[in-house]
Amino acid sequence: MDKDPKAKGSARSQVVDIARGAGGSSRIANMAELGRMAPDEMSERKILHSGMANKEVLNTFREIRTQLLRQSGGNNFVAMVTSLTAKAGSSFIATNLGAVLALDKTKTALIIDCNLYDSSLNNLLDVEPDYGLTDYLAEENLDINDIIYATGIPRLRVIPAGTHVEVGAEYFSSERMIRFLNDLKERYPDRFLILDVPPIGLWAEARILAELSDFAVLVVPYGKVTEAQVIAAVDAIGEEKLAGIIFNN
Numbered sequence: 001m002d003k004d005p006k007a008k009g010s011a012r013s014q015v016v017d018i019a020r021g022a023g024g025s026s027r028i029a030n031m032a033e034l035g036r037m038a039p040d041e042m043s044e045r046k047i048l049h050s051g052m053a054n055k056e057v058l059n060t061f062r063e064i065r066t067q068l069l070r071q072s073g074g075n076n077f078v079a080m081v082t083s084l085t086a087k088a089g090s091s092f093i094a095t096n097l098g099a100v101l102a103l104d105k106t107k108t109a110l111i112i113d114c115n116l117y118d119s120s121l122n123n124l125l126d127v128e129p130d131y132g133l134t135d136y137l138a139e140e141n142l143d144i145n146d147i148i149y150a151t152g153i154p155r156l157r158v159i160p161a162g163t164h165v166e167v168g169a170e171y172f173s174s175e176r177m178i179r180f181l182n183d184l185k186e187r188y189p190d191r192f193l194i195l196d197v198p199p200i201g202l203w204a205e206a207r208i209l210a211e212l213s214d215f216a217v218l219v220v221p222y223g224k225v226t227e228a229q230v231i232a233a234v235d236a237i238g239e240e241k242l243a244g245i246i247f248n249n
Helices: 024-029 039-044 055-071 090-102 121-125 133-138 168-172 175-187 204-212 227-237
Strands: 078-083 108-113 156-159 191-196 215-221 242-248
Touching (some): 055 215, 078 090, 090 121, 090 156, 090 242, 133 168, 133 175, 204 227
Parallel strands (some): 108 191
């Protein structure tokens, strides 16, 4: 069940207490969403929902979801979303990949903000957190439950970036980060993890996170990069992990 809100000033932003034990994943999937985001608000924030008018965009993300599920054999996965350059729209893609996964009532999605230097998920999902990912990685006393927040979207949760942004590469390459992702993935088979990652061409953190992910989605700003840049990014990710390239306007 959800804990009392820890995020001041927002009825929607709440720390989520993950149910443990038998039937835990079912309780997550059916968890009540206090302060549920209205469809009009989701449209205003450019977040996908089943009643949206632009079915072409919705179906595009459904196809991405289908491809990822096909490549994973239907099993849950860790998928990172990265880009070639800053401001290429990777956070938008990560948010909506999580949203389209959560449209399936048998699945839950958890977006993890790993973009420490240009975080935008707090704004997209109206989360005002006390703690986030880097706080958990830096402070042994914090529990995973302390950093998972409700979003107002059924079955979609978010882990914010946190307050420690100065040594991201060291945090992401730590044993605690590896255990963290494994625990999140293995505890519930219906949970799909989406990592919002800094540009692969600019930050070492993206390459580290590629090694920890099952798949990677590369966002390319249409008409703004060279073919050589795209090839270099694919090489950095590894062709075996590249699930697809999205050209974003």
